[in-house]
Amino acid sequence: MVGALVRAHGAGLACPDWPLCFGQLIPEIDLKVGFEFGHRVMAGGVSLALVALAVFVLRNAELRARYRVPLAAVFAILGVQIVLGGLTVLLGSLAAEPRLARLALIDAGAAGPAAQRRYRAALQRMTPFFDEGRDFAPGGRRLPANTSRMAIGAVIGLVSDEIDAGRADRLPGLLPEVLFAAMVPYLGPAAAAEEAGKK
């Protein structure tokens, strides 16, 4: 719900950096920063509480046997929420600034070898974010080392295609497909389509 409020107020990038906000632990608060900062505090708190709960459950053999499956399901839901939140902000920002979107995703790749290397390196910085999916995938540890790069390639392929065709304004409508592309290497088509279909 807090995530929906952030989205409705266009506050996803009100804090331009992460994990700090404007380089501060507690930033100056206005309406948008308040929504985004409050969202981070709450999401961080829930995540920490879940990690503490998981540690508690996994250290006790009886609890572990009984609650392992529901615990994995809760972490799966959390992972989907994180990916969904990040991609919603990304697509919204690109749609709001089509010229910036073109500069970031098309022109950067067209500006010679040095720019291309930087562009690819910037994309690779997103790999840990995508690789969270391994924890929720059946047999996630056995997936290829390049799985996150594949997910990024699939997302960038979809988004670049729209931007290069001058359809950046339609990007938010593409969210279910982008979400499917990000999750399918980890979850498979049935589960990824189900998650994407909820949006």
Next chain:
Amino acid sequence: MADQIESRRDRILVAMIRVVGSKGYDATSVADVIEEAGTSRTTFYKHFDDKHDCFLTAYDRLVERVFAAVVANCDGEKSWLDRVCKGLETLVEIFALEPELARTAVVEVAVAGADARQRHWDAVARFTAYLDGGRRLNGGPELPEHISTMAAGAVSGLIFDELVAGRAEQLPELLPDLLFALLVPYIGPTAAAEEMRRAA
């Protein structure tokens, strides 16, 4: 005589692909191309308006050649899965044997302007049309409209990184991963990993 003229034009087109692949599109001049082709400047301008016009023609021919080779190698295969595996294997072999062609086809085309990029997208669409047969494999979920664009994006991202790093010759080692990337949206990670192990 007509054959000779066609052969000079062909030599220029082949040279354009090679030079752009080794020097980069921006750094390539008409002088470089005619030197590589062993033709005169007059011959070049008899056939093409300028470097860009020549590049677009050369790119179209490159796509036709690669597409014909891929289709010829995979059309004999019975199942969709075998056709996709064979097609990807052929593409990777061509790229590994001709690194300059690969760099021109995947990396330098992005530098050569909007019309060149459009040709690239069109070429990708021709290859991905072959993937759409995979929709019928998975009777369960309704797959997204742009699923083949995702699969192509995943594969071309991996290939792009290898080419930018100058590792075209090592692309065949990446074939299992590329296969996984291409198949996973259609058949899921478990079955795609199985195909990957078969290819390794």
